[in-house]
Amino acid sequence: MRMRRILAAGIATAALAGLGLTGAATAATAQGAHSYVTPSQCRQGGGTPAINEAGNYCKGGTHNGEQVD
Structure with a gap:
């Protein structure tokens, strides 16, 4: 037991x-x-790709803050 x-x-x-x-x-x-999205994916998600700014991030939308590649 x-x-x-x-x-x-x-x-x-x-x-x-x-x-x-x-x-x-x-x-x-x-x-x-790390998450990367294309500029078109950023736009389709409702964001704006900030390619010319430091870090190249997507601003706004569903991909907000993800790096644009």
């Missing part, structure tokens, strides 16, 4: 640790990924 409790606790711990690692990896990927 005691062995079953230890085994169940070990499995639960491993499962929870796996979920924590998956969530951390997803968050790191989402933050680190």
